[in-house]
Amino acid sequence: MTLNKLQEYYLPADSKEVAALLDKHKEGAMIVAGGTFIHGLIARGLVTDIEALIDVSRLGLNYVRKEQDQLRIGATTTFIQLEASAEIRDEPLYGAIRDALEYPPPQVKNSATIGGCVSASCPYFDLPVSFLALSGVVSAQGSGNSRNIPLSDFFPGVFENALVQGEFMNELTIPVPSAKSASAFLKLETNANDLAILNAAVWVSVDSAGKCEQSRVFVGGGVGEVPVRAVSAEQALQGKVFTQELCVTAGQAAKSDVDPLSDHRASGAYRKAMTGVLVERALKQTLSRLA
């Protein structure tokens, strides 16, 4: 398959130019950066009507910056650039990001971008689940102002996102919580180059007595059309001293929050059973990072 209707491949130099191009081509336009997602769609015949590709990789959006109250990641930052950034290294809070970056092969890490990975809204992707657990917020750039969209509102359905006509994602921000916290991510996969059978990301903050103050538990990877928030697991953690046993209890609780899909990778029943296992293990990893 190929893009038979493609007429233009643009390499704009700034956001204003992107906005003008999106306005000119409307739904015939598609934003690209690393290209790893669109080629998969083209190969499967899922994208055919695109008239204009707008390559945003030269807008200067490759950066990872730590500010007092937030981490800012530019949309065209590649996986390898994020992994190499000193800002997320050794920091327990960003454990879930580092974990998710362990899985893709070098060729994907060198090309794929944070913005592409998030705005693709593919339910089998890994990093967005970590970003959900970390309360990530998308910055959507329109022709005038930009607006912030919490990731929890960003994924209405498979391959759909909350961006409206004329907008593109230019940044992801992750707030820095005031309490002591850590996060972790785990993926279950058939081989090194496949999408997830199931994945899970958790973030937990604790008080000075070691009790769970706040938590966010998300399960993704074929568990549903979009990643699912495991509210029962969070309730099981709430106010309790964070221990190995509590991780088991919360993992079991997470199973009641999911009603997973069956597909060629795994049955829904298997995914449900593994939800308990992955959430438990991710919580244990988080617990060890808090030590």
Next chain:
Amino acid sequence: MKQIINIDINNEVHEVAVEKSDTLIRVLRERLGLLATKRGCDSGGCGCCTVLVDGQAVYSCMTFALSLEGKKITTVEGLRHDGKLDPIQQAFIDADAVQCGYCTCGIMLAARQLLNDNPHPDEEEIRKGISGNLCRCTGYQKIVDAIKLAAASR
């Protein structure tokens, strides 16, 4: 409608007319006749088409040619220098790391990036470095041996 681009492949700038939707592998094989880079799955799953762009391994089936103006591309044809094989190429011969050979060119370039970044990788790092490349013949052991040999020969 085609567009003319200048594209630096193996330290030689080629002026080539490409379709807007052309991927790098199409330009290499069909427009320039550089056939070492192999087309496998054509959707980023097998790694046969791996090349280096500015020293980093990428899938050429997932890279738009028009995104590459000003970047340096290395294919297997460009691995040898001063008439001598790259240590990785020599090690693949010495370790008998090739059976059908279809995956070999891609794996050697993934290995090239690995050794550029990390001249003395351990076995786990080697296996991770080639995790984006499938081989259906060798079971990988001789490929891992070859990369170890190349690392030791430096």
